[in-house]
Amino acid sequence: MLSKRKTTIRGKHVGKKIPRIKPSRARKIIRRFHLLINKRRVICRKLDLAISDNDEATCSATILEAVNSGNLQKFYEEGWKEIRPSNDLEAKMLSVQNITDKSTLTRILGYIMCEIHEHGGLKNYQMASTIGQDGGRGGDSSKLLVKWLRELPTLPSDFRALEIGSLSARNYISTSGVFDQVVRIDLNSNDAANIQSQDFMQRPIPNDDSERFDVISCSLVLNFVPSPLERGAMLKRLLAFLRRDVTTTYVFIVLPLPCIVHSRYMSESLFCEIMAYLGYTRTQYYEAKKIAYFLFEKTMNAPDTYQRDSQLVRDTSKFTKKLLIHDKPGLNNFSVLL
Ligand SMILES: C[S@@+](CC[C@H](N)C(=O)[O-])C[C@H]1O[C@@H](n2cnc3c(N)ncnc32)[C@H](O)[C@@H]1O
DSSP, X not given: OBOOOOBOTTOOBOSOOOBOOOHHHHHHHHHHHHHHHHHHHHHHHHTTOOOOTTOHHHHHHHHHHHHHHTTXXXXXXXXXXXXXXXXXXXXHHHTGGGOOOHHHHHHHHHHXXXXXXXXXXXXXXXXXXXXXXXXXGTOOTXXXXXXXXXXXXXXXXXXXXXXXXXXXXXSHHHHSSOOSEEEEEETTOSOTTTSEEOOGGGSOOOSSGGGOBXXXXXXXXXXXXXSHHHHHHHHHHHGGGBOSSSSEEEEEEEEEHHHHHSBSSOOHHHHHHHHHHTTOEEEEEEEOSSEXXXXXXXXXXXXXXXXXXXXXXOOOHHHHXXXXXXXXXXXXXXXXXX
């Protein structure tokens, strides 16, 4: 069954039709995809293979080249052709950190890659993520962003937003009319006409303010970035994309709540300190049952401590080393390092 498509005032359809599936099923698909890419990352590390999760085409090509040059095709194909679900390979995948044998690692890799590319792993993940945040399900985080922005005394003309990790052109950020322009990017666009396939970390640095933005939305993206240093690099890089010809710009960050309330190395206050160090001031915060929403503001003349301190070579260890904040069983290891 397909949900009704949103229309603009002029009756033009926006975005693609979204299939309906239960949220519990969507969550299951998302969890499975994250498991597959995490395990793939571990295997590739063990096989000394530098891959980027951010570009499936290049990742596949790198893996295939390594498999062929290492004479491991037989094992890769065995895994690829395995009947699913395979009890044997599922169990091996779960304990892959203890496996050293190259042929077994390659077999599991084939099993994973086939699921991602041939059994709809990536496609279902994108569809499930889109459903999870579809407005009809009340999951579109940009509703809160727009609400917060509307509370500002004035909104400048030519108000522009960059949505990183965009899954739908039907999101409120695009349909609310608050922005004059919304640029939508995602690692793997599921709607080529409206969302550009692009890794934010590879997006060319703007030459001037016409290419920069008033607002950057980064909703449930940071937790998707594999390592603490890469998360820090993403936060730093946002700075280059914020306009300098206006007094105030904004960064909207949404994180799964456990990232800041159930992590050994992160807390809401440490996250805000990191952001403050980069020159952002938190102006809004909302904690829902499972999600934390932050709105940060960057004013033109706010000191950018990060740049200043790196020039002065001050002690930045608080933000460059993992600090154990909480220690009890069941916590996760989410952290951000600059
Ligand atoms: C869990 S989804 C969240 C989507 C949506 N923004 C939301 O709030 O529900 C995370 C998305 O971020 C995208 N993403 C992760 N890293 C990215 C990067 N470096 N550049 C662009 N998109 C990225 C992924 O491709 C994925 O579609």
